[in-house]
Amino acid sequence: MKQDNKTKKNTTSKSANKDKTKGNSLFNIKFLFLIILLFTGIALTVSLVSYLFTGIEDQSSLGAMSDRTATVANQTGKVGAYFGHTLIFSGFGVAAFFLCKILIQTATYGLFGISATRVKNVIFWDLCAMIIVSISLGFFASSNLILGGAVGFEINQYLVDYLGTIGTILLILFFAIAFVIFRFKPSPEKIKNTLDSVKDSVNNTLEKSKQEIADLKTETKKVTVDTPKQETISQQENLEELILNNLIDDETLTDKTTQQSTTEQPESEKSETTTFTMNPKTVKPTIEHSSELPINKKKEEDKSFESMILDTPNDDNFVIEAAEDEEVVEENLAAKLVQDFGEFDPTLELSKYQFPSIDLLKDYGTSSITIDQEELEINKNNIVETLKNYKIDIAQIKATVGPTVTLYEIVPEAGVRISKIKNLEDDIALSLAALGIRIIAPIPGRGTIGIEVPNTKPSIVSMKSVISSPKFQNAEMELPIALGKTISNETFVVDLAKMPHMLMAGATGQGKSVGLNAVLTSLLYKKHPAEVKFVLVDPKKVELTLFNKIERHYLAKLPDAEDAIITDNTKVINTLNSLCIEMDNRYSLLKDAMVRNIKEYNEKFKQRKLNPEQGHRFLPYIVLVVDEFADLIMTAGKEVETPIARLAQLARAIGIHLIIATQRPSVNVITGIIKANFPARVAFRVTSKIDSRTILDGQGADQLIGRGDMLYTQGNDLVRVQCAFVDTPEVERLTEFIGAQKAYPEAYLLPEYVGEETSTAIDVDISERDSLFRQAAEVIVTAQQGSASLLQRKLKLGYNRAGRLIDQLEAAGIVGPFEGSKARVVLIPDLIALEQFFQEEEQNM
């Protein structure tokens, strides 16, 4: 083993060495090539320069190149004479020097590691310049073939034949200007700057000469009054020294020099007054103009710095590696993909999918509300009179007729206490002889008190009327749900994505199942199968079965599940945990994509900014619908509550939304943790005030009149809504219509989840039995019911331990095998038989 490692190490080090040598030899070849290029460039320059002087002389010898005795005057011999002739005379004229430039510059750039892009640029522009110069000289100096060369001359002839002289001049000028524009990219500022600098230098020269004259005049003065000038000069010399030693900066220097010049000024003025004159040309100034000093010195400084940098490569130990230029992505890849293929369309696989038509829903013929004037009048009078009996005067009363209830809004006279009216709820109900009266005191934001009185003839709010309403059709929501109509007969549309989870409660027969169907129907009318998937849990087995037909369009399931609709409570746990895995997966996808929610993610995916090869995919919304949640909690307890709470807490951003319905809104079903995470609540009629408080955190649900009459809250206000009615035949027609269309090959598959109970071995060793095994057996045999939840309750165990015990009991032969949602059969009839069983077991051991 060790030897293996050793040989491995050896081979790796050998291969590393090999790589190194390979790299070195490659470097050497490149270096050699560049040196050859440099020398060729120099040789060519010499030969071309020499050709300019000796070309005519050598012309006769060109024919006898093979003759060794023939001599040429070119400094680089016959080869040089040949290249000079070919490139200058028969080629591009003096513009052939650009070739020398290209060779030398390429070589030096290569040696100094300057990027290949710059080298390419140089070659390109120099070749362009060579052709333009050759043609220009060929035209303007056509008499001298050496200037333009044969190429320039011939092209000119050709152009003149076709374009005439003026045309050729214009064309040449055009190319020359185009070259200058593209090569040097002159901008107005650049031109202005150049002009300014030219102006400055002219001015400087003028100043300089003026100053020189002035100096000379001072010099003249110096002949008579010598000492002060001496001082100035020595001062200036000192300054020079200072600059050289980098002790003062330019500014101080300029200040000082200006100071000097100002101090000098009167002297020069004085000098003007002297009569002594001198020819300035004959006298050379002893010192240059001081203002030039800093510039020169600065240059020198820069130079020394430059030479410092350039000197460093001479140091053999100091290797400079030229960093490679980063690759430039020419264009945005995502934008190109979108341009080529268009935005990603998630509906493409089922592009022919047709949304169901509204005609599939039934019209109950009562879309408009019938107003019974007489009834309104009687109710109004009763309310006013009852209140008067209690000495409450009303300033104003107004009625709004809704589908099931009429809202009487009253404005009491000043000084009436609201709580007084609120306490009269039962008395008003008595006087109106009606059930389900609800007093809202005050109506939030309206400044009135509301009394809701049920209509004697309530009208049905059909699903058709809410689906066809513009409010739903035009709703720009992620998951719009048309729940029904409010008291003012307005369609009530909410966004499930914003809720983000919904809790639905109501006593049996009050309209929960219809409510769930209304939710699902709304989504089916608005969302394509690619955009939303349902996970349906229906312990009653009959409520949601109709949706089986759309399994391959809209439903999601576990990979090993037979039916997409989950009717077995034990399978719910796996599904919930699988949803938790899906949630985690989606979160990591969102993190990779650097977005905060599913909407942004899908938007980015559609714009092809996310690579499917890295696991990215279009994410459909997932709506988990659980009917009879109470049943689930009773049988599975914490096993269900924990994943539900986790999903409720975290799943909002990644598009998993929960709708949970329960008949029993008691506190052990809707626990604190669940309540805290379900801000949107729908309450159908419940039987007690306590239930109402559990679901709504206040009373009201107990005063509803049933049959789809509901209260909706999303945190603060309570809205009374008449739930839209959708009957079973309508849902059947709808699902049949969708089910008959082309579908995906299978239902949307959720990630696999391996539950703990599935991994438990059946043949459990007797010695490994749980310490509570005997007690558990007694409980099961006494109750004659082999269920884990019974053990949980009786022995106060967790689900996992209870499940393990059941498995051990099965292995021992006390209970029968697992039979879906049914409790297992108990194979031992009573406790006496159980005692015998244990005794026999002991004997056999």
Ligand SMILES: Nc1ncnc2c1ncn2[C@@H]1O[C@H](COP(=O)(O)OP(=O)(O)OP(=O)(O)O)[C@@H](O)[C@H]1O
């Ligand atoms: N929105 C509604 N408009 C008119 N009638 C309704 C409405 N909702 C429900 N009903 C009536 O109430 C009956 C019972 O409704 P539903 O089956 O939805 O009750 P439920 O709360 O699901 O009962 P359970 O919990 O026992 O299943 C329906 O058959 C229907 O006649």
